[in-house]
Amino acid sequence: MRLRSLLFVPGDRPDRFPKAFASGADAVIIDLEDSVALAAKERARSNALAALQSRGDAKVFIRINSLASALVEADLNVVMPGRPDGVVLPKAEGVRSLAGLDELLAAAERQYEIAPGATRVLPIVTETPAALFKLGEYGGPRLCAMTWGAEDLPAAIGAATSREEDGRYTPPFEMVRSLALFAAAAAGVVAIETVYPKFTDGEGLAAYAARGARDGFSGMLAIHPAQIGPINAAFTPSPEQIARAKAVVQAFAAGAGVIALDGVMLDAPHLVQAQRVLARVGDPT
Numbered sequence: 001m002r003l004r005s006l007l008f009v010p011g012d013r014p015d016r017f018p019k020a021f022a023s024g025a026d027a028v029i030i031d032l033e034d035s036v037a038l039a040a041k042e043r044a045r046s047n048a049l050a051a052l053q054s055r056g057d058a059k060v061f062i063r064i065n066s067l068a069s070a071l072v073e074a075d076l077n078v079v080m081p082g083r084p085d086g087v088v089l090p091k092a093e094g095v096r097s098l099a100g101l102d103e104l105l106a107a108a109e110r111q112y113e114i115a116p117g118a119t120r121v122l123p124i125v126t127e128t129p130a131a132l133f134k135l136g137e138y139g140g141p142r143l144c145a146m147t148w149g150a151e152d153l154p155a156a157i158g159a160a161t162s163r164e165e166d167g168r169y170t171p172p173f174e175m176v177r178s179l180a181l182f183a184a185a186a187a188g189v190v191a192i193e194t195v196y197p198k199f200t201d202g203e204g205l206a207a208y209a210a211r212g213a214r215d216g217f218s219g220m221l222a223i224h225p226a227q228i229g230p231i232n233a234a235f236t237p238s239p240e241q242i243a244r245a246k247a248v249v250q251a252f253a254a255g256a257g258v259i260a261l262d263g264v265m266l267d268a269p270h271l272v273q274a275q276r277v278l279a280r281v282g283d284p285t
Contacts, residue, residue: 001059001085001120002026003145003190004219004235005228008063010035011044017051023225024232027059032075033066033090041071045078052082061122063088067100080108084119086144091152092123094134102142120144122192125183126176127152135183147192147221148180167204181216190218199224209234218280237277248274 007025009016011032020028030048032041052060062084065071068091076087089101098121105119125131125138126148138146150162150173162173169177177194184191193212196205205227209220213234220231237245248270251259258267 001144003192005222005231006061006122006192006219007222007225007228008035008195011048012036012040014047014051017047019225021051021055021058023228025222025225025228026219026232027061027085029061029063029088029221031063032071032079033063041065041074045075048079049082052079052084059085061086061088063090066091067097073104076104076108080105080114080119081112083112083114086120086122089121089123091127091131092125093128093131094137095139096134097123098138098140098143102140105142117141122147124149126150126180127156129153129156132176132179135179136186138183138187138189143187143189145190145192145219146180146184146187147194148177149194150176167198167208185216191216193217193220195221195223196227197223199227202226202230206230206234235280237281241277242281245274245277249278 003026005025006027006029007020007023008029008031009020011030012035017028017030030044030051032044032048036044048062052062062075062079064075064079064087067089087101087105089097092098101121105121106116108114109116109119119142121142122145123138123143125135125146150169153173153176154160154162157172159170159172162169164170168174181191193209196208198204209231212220217235219235222228222231248261248266251261251266252271258265260266
């Protein structure tokens, strides 16, 4: 499943759904959690089900409420007949959270005659202090990606902000970002960069997304349709990157362990990097 861009849309704002689906995002995340007030949860669930039933070929994830809430079973009871492509799990805390959600999803899949394991899971893995000590536990066939967040955690630890004046993360949260990136790689899934909240700052967004792609993230969360174009561009290899990757793969085709290309010595890690670039564009070269 290609996940360069994942666009949040509040479940209680169905007027925004058409624009979200037309944005070019690889997946739309209909939110039932933080962006929806308690009094609007039931309406948001119904809106999400209607969107799932009319989505066509669009990929749709549902951000459910946390497992610690009393709301998650109601979320799934309403939306699962619509067969979402995946569920975004907020405030995830390692294998225990995955197991709890898997039990609920498996029961819903049986009830609604959905193929076992078809509903994928995208956890947000850094929203509580305890979650940071569970990052090495993730894995399993439902897991399709991992993402992180820099909004709930500062509040949980009493930090005034997670960002410097210029938008960079402060050292504690830069560490959290790095740990989430490495945890996804250890779990064998792609890492998704968190949101850039200044949705009117196109230049800042482009720089932020480019940094994420440089550092190893494969996609990014978005909060506004205008962010999708720059995000897709940042996480799509350029023609120059593709050409370079093909040249590296072809140079290793003879079976050598170390090669020289354009005056640079390359070995196995460079081949792996090149193969990853080509995999992102579906090139089997």
